[in-house]
Amino acid sequence: MPELPEVEMSKRYLDSTSLHQRISNVEVHDSYVLERISARELGRRLRGRRFQKSERHGKHLFVRAGDELWLRLHFGMTGALEYLKHDKVAPKTARVIFRFSNSCALAFDDQRKFGEVGLIENVEKFLRTRGLGPDALEISFPGFKAILSKHRGATKAILLNQQLIAGIGNLYADEILFRARMHPASEAARLRDKDLARLFRATRQVLAKAIALKTDFNRLPKSWLLTRREKRGRCPRCGRALQSATIGGRTSWFCAHCQKRI
DNA sequence: CTAGATGTTAAGGT
DNA sequence: CACCTTAACATCTA
Structure with missing residues:
Protein backbone atom coordinates (compact mmCIF):
# COMPACT_ATOMS: atom_id res chain seq x y z
CA MET A 1 0.00 0.00 0.00
CA GLY A 131 3.11 19.47 -11.19
CA LEU A 132 3.36 17.81 -7.79
CA GLY A 133 2.27 19.78 -4.76
CA PRO A 134 4.33 20.10 -1.59
CA ASP A 135 4.99 16.93 0.38
CA ALA A 136 2.27 16.24 2.93
CA LEU A 137 4.77 16.10 5.79
CA GLU A 138 6.69 19.18 4.68
CA ILE A 139 3.83 21.55 4.09
CA SER A 140 3.25 24.33 6.63
CA PHE A 141 -0.13 25.16 8.10
CA PRO A 142 -0.42 28.41 6.13
CA GLY A 143 0.39 26.51 2.96
CA PHE A 144 -2.11 23.79 3.80
CA LYS A 145 -4.76 26.34 4.57
CA ALA A 146 -4.14 28.25 1.36
CA ILE A 147 -4.55 25.10 -0.74
CA LEU A 148 -7.72 23.88 0.95
CA SER A 149 -9.43 27.25 0.94
CA LYS A 150 -8.62 27.97 -2.69
CA HIS A 151 -10.22 24.86 -4.06
CA ARG A 152 -13.76 23.68 -4.35
CA GLY A 153 -14.86 20.11 -4.14
CA ALA A 154 -14.84 17.43 -1.47
CA THR A 155 -12.14 17.74 1.16
CA LYS A 156 -11.10 14.16 0.50
CA ALA A 157 -10.64 14.87 -3.19
CA ILE A 158 -8.26 17.70 -2.31
CA LEU A 159 -6.28 15.49 0.07
CA LEU A 160 -5.93 12.88 -2.67
CA ASN A 161 -4.91 15.31 -5.37
CA GLN A 162 -1.14 14.89 -5.75
CA GLN A 163 -0.89 18.18 -7.64
CA LEU A 164 -2.12 20.01 -4.56
CA ILE A 165 -0.55 17.97 -1.73
CA ALA A 166 1.73 15.04 -2.47
CA GLY A 167 1.71 11.75 -0.60
CA ILE A 168 -1.76 11.04 0.74
CA GLY A 169 -3.61 8.06 -0.74
CA ASN A 170 -7.05 6.61 -0.29
CA LEU A 171 -6.43 4.68 2.92
CA TYR A 172 -4.63 7.34 4.91
CA ALA A 173 -7.04 9.99 3.64
CA ASP A 174 -9.87 8.05 5.29
CA GLU A 175 -7.90 7.83 8.51
CA ILE A 176 -7.02 11.52 8.47
CA LEU A 177 -10.66 12.51 7.99
CA PHE A 178 -11.74 10.12 10.71
CA ARG A 179 -9.22 11.52 13.18
CA ALA A 180 -10.26 15.06 12.25
CA ARG A 181 -13.91 13.98 12.70
CA MET A 182 -14.75 15.37 9.34
CA HIS A 183 -17.02 13.94 6.68
CA PRO A 184 -15.00 13.16 3.52
CA ALA A 185 -17.47 15.03 1.32
CA SER A 186 -17.23 18.29 3.27
CA GLU A 187 -16.71 21.18 0.87
CA ALA A 188 -13.07 22.18 1.24
CA ALA A 189 -13.63 25.84 0.55
CA ARG A 190 -16.13 26.06 3.38
CA LEU A 191 -13.80 24.86 6.11
CA ARG A 192 -13.11 27.42 8.80
CA ASP A 193 -9.77 27.96 10.47
CA LYS A 194 -10.47 25.62 13.34
CA ASP A 195 -11.53 22.88 10.92
CA LEU A 196 -8.41 23.38 8.86
CA ALA A 197 -6.24 23.29 11.94
CA ARG A 198 -7.85 20.01 13.00
CA LEU A 199 -7.39 18.52 9.55
CA PHE A 200 -3.78 19.67 9.37
CA ARG A 201 -2.99 18.21 12.76
CA ALA A 202 -4.65 14.92 11.83
CA THR A 203 -2.68 14.76 8.59
CA ARG A 204 0.64 15.12 10.34
CA GLN A 205 -0.33 12.83 13.17
CA VAL A 206 -1.58 10.00 10.97
CA LEU A 207 1.37 10.06 8.58
CA ALA A 208 3.97 10.39 11.32
CA LYS A 209 2.40 7.68 13.43
CA ALA A 210 2.17 5.31 10.49
CA ILE A 211 5.88 5.82 9.85
CA ALA A 212 6.72 5.40 13.53
CA LEU A 213 4.89 2.07 13.49
CA LYS A 214 6.77 1.10 10.33
CA THR A 215 3.43 0.97 8.49
CA ASP A 216 2.66 -2.33 10.16
CA PHE A 217 -1.13 -2.49 10.03
CA ASN A 218 -1.22 -4.97 12.88
CA ARG A 219 0.31 -2.41 15.18
CA LEU A 220 -1.95 0.50 14.33
CA PRO A 221 -3.82 1.85 17.37
CA LYS A 222 -7.17 0.22 18.06
CA SER A 223 -8.66 3.69 17.93
CA TRP A 224 -7.88 3.95 14.23
CA LEU A 225 -10.41 3.47 11.47
CA LEU A 226 -7.98 1.70 9.14
CA THR A 227 -8.17 -1.68 10.78
CA ARG A 228 -11.97 -1.72 10.43
CA ARG A 229 -12.13 -0.28 7.00
CA GLU A 230 -14.24 -3.03 5.46
CA LYS A 231 -17.72 -4.40 5.11
CA ARG A 232 -19.44 -4.73 8.46
CA GLY A 233 -16.67 -2.67 10.06
CA ARG A 234 -17.67 -0.65 13.09
CA CYS A 235 -16.55 2.76 14.25
CA PRO A 236 -13.82 2.33 16.87
CA ARG A 237 -15.15 5.41 18.62
CA CYS A 238 -18.92 4.93 18.82
CA GLY A 239 -19.40 1.35 17.65
CA ARG A 240 -21.86 2.21 14.91
CA ALA A 241 -21.58 0.59 11.49
CA LEU A 242 -19.15 2.30 9.15
CA GLN A 243 -20.46 3.54 5.84
CA SER A 244 -18.87 3.55 2.45
CA ALA A 245 -19.39 5.92 -0.44
CA THR A 246 -17.59 6.94 -3.59
CA ILE A 247 -16.01 10.34 -3.11
CA GLY A 248 -13.39 11.82 -5.34
CA GLY A 249 -13.66 8.70 -7.47
CA ARG A 250 -12.52 6.40 -4.66
CA THR A 251 -14.22 4.29 -2.05
CA SER A 252 -14.40 6.12 1.25
CA TRP A 253 -15.12 4.53 4.61
CA PHE A 254 -16.29 6.72 7.42
CA CYS A 255 -18.56 6.97 10.44
CA ALA A 256 -21.58 9.10 9.61
CA HIS A 257 -22.14 9.75 13.31
CA CYS A 258 -18.64 10.86 14.30
CA GLN A 259 -17.70 12.58 11.06
CA LYS A 260 -19.98 15.52 10.49
CA ARG A 261 -20.33 17.18 7.15
CA ILE A 262 -19.17 20.77 7.27
C1' DC B 1 -18.00 -15.55 -12.57
C1' DT B 2 -17.91 -10.81 -10.98
C1' DA B 3 -16.63 -6.91 -8.41
C1' DG B 4 -13.37 -4.44 -6.33
C1' DA B 5 -8.67 -3.25 -4.72
C1' DT B 6 -3.75 0.84 -2.17
C1' DG B 7 -2.37 4.84 -7.93
C1' DT B 8 -2.56 7.85 -12.02
C1' DT B 9 -4.35 9.78 -16.14
C1' DA B 10 -7.22 10.65 -20.13
C1' DA B 11 -11.62 11.67 -21.93
C1' DG B 12 -15.96 13.59 -21.88
C1' DG B 13 -19.71 16.04 -19.47
C1' DT B 14 -21.65 19.94 -16.51
C1' DC C 1 -11.76 27.34 -16.23
C1' DA C 2 -12.86 24.13 -12.36
C1' DC C 3 -15.00 20.37 -11.17
C1' DC C 4 -17.24 15.69 -11.78
C1' DT C 5 -17.57 10.86 -13.30
C1' DT C 6 -16.03 7.05 -15.84
C1' DA C 7 -12.88 4.15 -17.92
C1' DA C 8 -8.48 2.33 -18.57
C1' DC C 9 -4.15 0.15 -17.21
C1' DA C 10 -2.50 -5.48 -14.91
C1' DT C 11 -3.41 -8.83 -11.71
C1' DC C 12 -5.14 -11.05 -7.81
C1' DT C 13 -8.64 -12.14 -4.27
C1' DA C 14 -13.16 -12.21 -1.92
Whole structure:
Protein backbone atom coordinates (compact mmCIF):
# COMPACT_ATOMS: atom_id res chain seq x y z
CA MET A 1 0.00 0.00 0.00
CA PRO A 2 2.45 2.56 -1.14
CA GLU A 3 1.31 5.92 0.16
CA LEU A 4 3.68 8.43 1.74
CA PRO A 5 4.47 6.34 4.85
CA GLU A 6 5.14 3.18 2.84
CA VAL A 7 7.36 5.06 0.40
CA GLU A 8 9.23 6.52 3.37
CA MET A 9 9.79 2.97 4.62
CA SER A 10 11.09 2.01 1.19
CA LYS A 11 13.45 4.96 1.31
CA ARG A 12 14.85 3.88 4.65
CA TYR A 13 15.10 0.31 3.46
CA LEU A 14 16.99 1.33 0.36
CA ASP A 15 19.26 3.63 2.38
CA SER A 16 20.13 0.85 4.79
CA THR A 17 20.73 -1.83 2.19
CA SER A 18 21.60 -0.55 -1.25
CA LEU A 19 23.88 2.48 -1.09
CA HIS A 20 27.55 2.62 -2.17
CA GLN A 21 27.66 -0.69 -4.02
CA ARG A 22 28.81 -0.74 -7.60
CA ILE A 23 25.95 -1.43 -9.97
CA SER A 24 27.13 -4.20 -12.23
CA ASN A 25 23.99 -4.73 -14.24
CA VAL A 26 20.33 -3.83 -14.52
CA GLU A 27 17.95 -6.59 -15.44
CA VAL A 28 14.61 -5.53 -16.79
CA HIS A 29 12.19 -8.43 -16.53
CA ASP A 30 9.19 -6.40 -17.67
CA SER A 31 9.71 -3.14 -19.50
CA TYR A 32 6.08 -2.19 -18.91
CA VAL A 33 7.17 -0.32 -15.77
CA LEU A 34 9.89 1.68 -17.54
CA GLU A 35 9.09 5.35 -18.05
CA ARG A 36 10.53 7.11 -21.08
CA ILE A 37 13.58 4.91 -21.23
CA SER A 38 14.54 1.59 -22.77
CA ALA A 39 15.93 -1.31 -20.80
CA ARG A 40 19.19 -1.01 -22.69
CA GLU A 41 19.55 2.71 -21.95
CA LEU A 42 18.70 2.24 -18.26
CA GLY A 43 21.48 -0.32 -17.94
CA ARG A 44 23.93 1.72 -19.96
CA ARG A 45 23.43 4.80 -17.77
CA LEU A 46 23.56 3.02 -14.41
CA ARG A 47 26.25 0.37 -14.89
CA GLY A 48 29.42 1.21 -13.02
CA ARG A 49 27.68 3.77 -10.80
CA ARG A 50 26.60 3.57 -7.18
CA PHE A 51 23.47 4.72 -5.42
CA GLN A 52 24.61 7.60 -3.21
CA LYS A 53 21.53 8.74 -1.35
CA SER A 54 17.78 8.97 -1.77
CA GLU A 55 15.08 11.56 -1.45
CA ARG A 56 11.35 11.17 -1.17
CA HIS A 57 8.64 13.55 -2.28
CA GLY A 58 5.07 12.42 -1.79
CA LYS A 59 4.87 8.93 -3.22
CA HIS A 60 7.97 9.31 -5.39
CA LEU A 61 11.42 8.05 -4.48
CA PHE A 62 14.55 9.45 -6.11
CA VAL A 63 17.92 7.76 -5.83
CA ARG A 64 21.02 9.69 -6.76
CA ALA A 65 23.44 7.78 -8.97
CA GLY A 66 25.63 10.61 -10.21
CA ASP A 67 25.68 14.25 -11.26
CA GLU A 68 22.43 14.95 -13.04
CA LEU A 69 21.47 11.31 -12.72
CA TRP A 70 18.70 10.07 -10.48
CA LEU A 71 16.74 6.86 -10.53
CA ARG A 72 13.06 7.59 -10.05
CA LEU A 73 10.74 5.02 -8.51
CA HIS A 74 6.98 5.18 -8.13
CA PHE A 75 5.32 2.21 -6.47
CA GLY A 76 1.88 2.35 -8.02
CA MET A 77 -0.53 0.05 -6.23
CA THR A 78 1.70 -2.90 -5.43
CA GLY A 79 5.30 -1.79 -5.80
CA ALA A 80 7.93 -2.70 -3.21
CA LEU A 81 11.68 -3.04 -2.87
CA GLU A 82 13.48 -6.19 -1.89
CA TYR A 83 17.19 -6.44 -1.27
CA LEU A 84 18.57 -9.78 -2.38
CA LYS A 85 21.55 -10.94 -0.42
CA HIS A 86 24.09 -13.06 -2.20
CA ASP A 87 22.22 -14.29 -5.21
CA LYS A 88 19.00 -14.88 -3.35
CA VAL A 89 16.42 -15.54 -6.01
CA ALA A 90 14.17 -12.62 -6.90
CA PRO A 91 10.40 -12.77 -6.41
CA LYS A 92 8.46 -13.81 -9.48
CA THR A 93 6.96 -10.35 -9.92
CA ALA A 94 10.29 -8.49 -9.76
CA ARG A 95 10.14 -6.17 -12.77
CA VAL A 96 13.59 -4.58 -12.54
CA ILE A 97 16.64 -5.89 -10.69
CA PHE A 98 19.67 -3.75 -9.95
CA ARG A 99 22.62 -6.11 -9.60
CA PHE A 100 25.57 -5.05 -7.49
CA SER A 101 29.12 -6.28 -7.95
CA ASN A 102 29.11 -7.78 -4.44
CA SER A 103 26.59 -10.36 -5.75
CA CYS A 104 23.71 -8.71 -3.92
CA ALA A 105 20.88 -6.94 -5.71
CA LEU A 106 17.91 -4.63 -5.30
CA ALA A 107 14.64 -5.80 -6.83
CA PHE A 108 11.76 -3.55 -7.78
CA ASP A 109 8.82 -5.85 -7.24
CA ASP A 110 5.42 -4.89 -8.62
CA GLN A 111 2.70 -7.44 -9.09
CA ARG A 112 0.24 -5.14 -10.83
CA LYS A 113 2.74 -3.16 -12.83
CA PHE A 114 1.28 0.28 -12.13
CA GLY A 115 4.66 1.35 -10.79
CA GLU A 116 7.19 3.43 -12.69
CA VAL A 117 10.95 3.21 -13.02
CA GLY A 118 12.83 5.92 -14.84
CA LEU A 119 15.84 8.20 -14.91
CA ILE A 120 15.75 11.94 -14.46
CA GLU A 121 18.42 14.62 -14.37
CA ASN A 122 16.99 16.90 -11.76
CA VAL A 123 14.54 16.24 -8.95
CA GLU A 124 13.24 19.81 -8.67
CA LYS A 125 12.65 19.98 -12.37
CA PHE A 126 10.81 16.68 -12.33
CA LEU A 127 8.54 17.85 -9.51
CA ARG A 128 7.75 20.99 -11.42
CA THR A 129 7.09 19.21 -14.68
CA ARG A 130 4.89 16.66 -13.00
CA GLY A 131 3.11 19.47 -11.19
CA LEU A 132 3.36 17.81 -7.79
CA GLY A 133 2.27 19.78 -4.76
CA PRO A 134 4.33 20.10 -1.59
CA ASP A 135 4.99 16.93 0.38
CA ALA A 136 2.27 16.24 2.93
CA LEU A 137 4.77 16.10 5.79
CA GLU A 138 6.69 19.18 4.68
CA ILE A 139 3.83 21.55 4.09
CA SER A 140 3.25 24.33 6.63
CA PHE A 141 -0.13 25.16 8.10
CA PRO A 142 -0.42 28.41 6.13
CA GLY A 143 0.39 26.51 2.96
CA PHE A 144 -2.11 23.79 3.80
CA LYS A 145 -4.76 26.34 4.57
CA ALA A 146 -4.14 28.25 1.36
CA ILE A 147 -4.55 25.10 -0.74
CA LEU A 148 -7.72 23.88 0.95
CA SER A 149 -9.43 27.25 0.94
CA LYS A 150 -8.62 27.97 -2.69
CA HIS A 151 -10.22 24.86 -4.06
CA ARG A 152 -13.76 23.68 -4.35
CA GLY A 153 -14.86 20.11 -4.14
CA ALA A 154 -14.84 17.43 -1.47
CA THR A 155 -12.14 17.74 1.16
CA LYS A 156 -11.10 14.16 0.50
CA ALA A 157 -10.64 14.87 -3.19
CA ILE A 158 -8.26 17.70 -2.31
CA LEU A 159 -6.28 15.49 0.07
CA LEU A 160 -5.93 12.88 -2.67
CA ASN A 161 -4.91 15.31 -5.37
CA GLN A 162 -1.14 14.89 -5.75
CA GLN A 163 -0.89 18.18 -7.64
CA LEU A 164 -2.12 20.01 -4.56
CA ILE A 165 -0.55 17.97 -1.73
CA ALA A 166 1.73 15.04 -2.47
CA GLY A 167 1.71 11.75 -0.60
CA ILE A 168 -1.76 11.04 0.74
CA GLY A 169 -3.61 8.06 -0.74
CA ASN A 170 -7.05 6.61 -0.29
CA LEU A 171 -6.43 4.68 2.92
CA TYR A 172 -4.63 7.34 4.91
CA ALA A 173 -7.04 9.99 3.64
CA ASP A 174 -9.87 8.05 5.29
CA GLU A 175 -7.90 7.83 8.51
CA ILE A 176 -7.02 11.52 8.47
CA LEU A 177 -10.66 12.51 7.99
CA PHE A 178 -11.74 10.12 10.71
CA ARG A 179 -9.22 11.52 13.18
CA ALA A 180 -10.26 15.06 12.25
CA ARG A 181 -13.91 13.98 12.70
CA MET A 182 -14.75 15.37 9.34
CA HIS A 183 -17.02 13.94 6.68
CA PRO A 184 -15.00 13.16 3.52
CA ALA A 185 -17.47 15.03 1.32
CA SER A 186 -17.23 18.29 3.27
CA GLU A 187 -16.71 21.18 0.87
CA ALA A 188 -13.07 22.18 1.24
CA ALA A 189 -13.63 25.84 0.55
CA ARG A 190 -16.13 26.06 3.38
CA LEU A 191 -13.80 24.86 6.11
CA ARG A 192 -13.11 27.42 8.80
CA ASP A 193 -9.77 27.96 10.47
CA LYS A 194 -10.47 25.62 13.34
CA ASP A 195 -11.53 22.88 10.92
CA LEU A 196 -8.41 23.38 8.86
CA ALA A 197 -6.24 23.29 11.94
CA ARG A 198 -7.85 20.01 13.00
CA LEU A 199 -7.39 18.52 9.55
CA PHE A 200 -3.78 19.67 9.37
CA ARG A 201 -2.99 18.21 12.76
CA ALA A 202 -4.65 14.92 11.83
CA THR A 203 -2.68 14.76 8.59
CA ARG A 204 0.64 15.12 10.34
CA GLN A 205 -0.33 12.83 13.17
CA VAL A 206 -1.58 10.00 10.97
CA LEU A 207 1.37 10.06 8.58
CA ALA A 208 3.97 10.39 11.32
CA LYS A 209 2.40 7.68 13.43
CA ALA A 210 2.17 5.31 10.49
CA ILE A 211 5.88 5.82 9.85
CA ALA A 212 6.72 5.40 13.53
CA LEU A 213 4.89 2.07 13.49
CA LYS A 214 6.77 1.10 10.33
CA THR A 215 3.43 0.97 8.49
CA ASP A 216 2.66 -2.33 10.16
CA PHE A 217 -1.13 -2.49 10.03
CA ASN A 218 -1.22 -4.97 12.88
CA ARG A 219 0.31 -2.41 15.18
CA LEU A 220 -1.95 0.50 14.33
CA PRO A 221 -3.82 1.85 17.37
CA LYS A 222 -7.17 0.22 18.06
CA SER A 223 -8.66 3.69 17.93
CA TRP A 224 -7.88 3.95 14.23
CA LEU A 225 -10.41 3.47 11.47
CA LEU A 226 -7.98 1.70 9.14
CA THR A 227 -8.17 -1.68 10.78
CA ARG A 228 -11.97 -1.72 10.43
CA ARG A 229 -12.13 -0.28 7.00
CA GLU A 230 -14.24 -3.03 5.46
CA LYS A 231 -17.72 -4.40 5.11
CA ARG A 232 -19.44 -4.73 8.46
CA GLY A 233 -16.67 -2.67 10.06
CA ARG A 234 -17.67 -0.65 13.09
CA CYS A 235 -16.55 2.76 14.25
CA PRO A 236 -13.82 2.33 16.87
CA ARG A 237 -15.15 5.41 18.62
CA CYS A 238 -18.92 4.93 18.82
CA GLY A 239 -19.40 1.35 17.65
CA ARG A 240 -21.86 2.21 14.91
CA ALA A 241 -21.58 0.59 11.49
CA LEU A 242 -19.15 2.30 9.15
CA GLN A 243 -20.46 3.54 5.84
CA SER A 244 -18.87 3.55 2.45
CA ALA A 245 -19.39 5.92 -0.44
CA THR A 246 -17.59 6.94 -3.59
CA ILE A 247 -16.01 10.34 -3.11
CA GLY A 248 -13.39 11.82 -5.34
CA GLY A 249 -13.66 8.70 -7.47
CA ARG A 250 -12.52 6.40 -4.66
CA THR A 251 -14.22 4.29 -2.05
CA SER A 252 -14.40 6.12 1.25
CA TRP A 253 -15.12 4.53 4.61
CA PHE A 254 -16.29 6.72 7.42
CA CYS A 255 -18.56 6.97 10.44
CA ALA A 256 -21.58 9.10 9.61
CA HIS A 257 -22.14 9.75 13.31
CA CYS A 258 -18.64 10.86 14.30
CA GLN A 259 -17.70 12.58 11.06
CA LYS A 260 -19.98 15.52 10.49
CA ARG A 261 -20.33 17.18 7.15
CA ILE A 262 -19.17 20.77 7.27
C1' DC B 1 -18.00 -15.55 -12.57
C1' DT B 2 -17.91 -10.81 -10.98
C1' DA B 3 -16.63 -6.91 -8.41
C1' DG B 4 -13.37 -4.44 -6.33
C1' DA B 5 -8.67 -3.25 -4.72
C1' DT B 6 -3.75 0.84 -2.17
C1' DG B 7 -2.37 4.84 -7.93
C1' DT B 8 -2.56 7.85 -12.02
C1' DT B 9 -4.35 9.78 -16.14
C1' DA B 10 -7.22 10.65 -20.13
C1' DA B 11 -11.62 11.67 -21.93
C1' DG B 12 -15.96 13.59 -21.88
C1' DG B 13 -19.71 16.04 -19.47
C1' DT B 14 -21.65 19.94 -16.51
C1' DC C 1 -11.76 27.34 -16.23
C1' DA C 2 -12.86 24.13 -12.36
C1' DC C 3 -15.00 20.37 -11.17
C1' DC C 4 -17.24 15.69 -11.78
C1' DT C 5 -17.57 10.86 -13.30
C1' DT C 6 -16.03 7.05 -15.84
C1' DA C 7 -12.88 4.15 -17.92
C1' DA C 8 -8.48 2.33 -18.57
C1' DC C 9 -4.15 0.15 -17.21
C1' DA C 10 -2.50 -5.48 -14.91
C1' DT C 11 -3.41 -8.83 -11.71
C1' DC C 12 -5.14 -11.05 -7.81
C1' DT C 13 -8.64 -12.14 -4.27
C1' DA C 14 -13.16 -12.21 -1.92
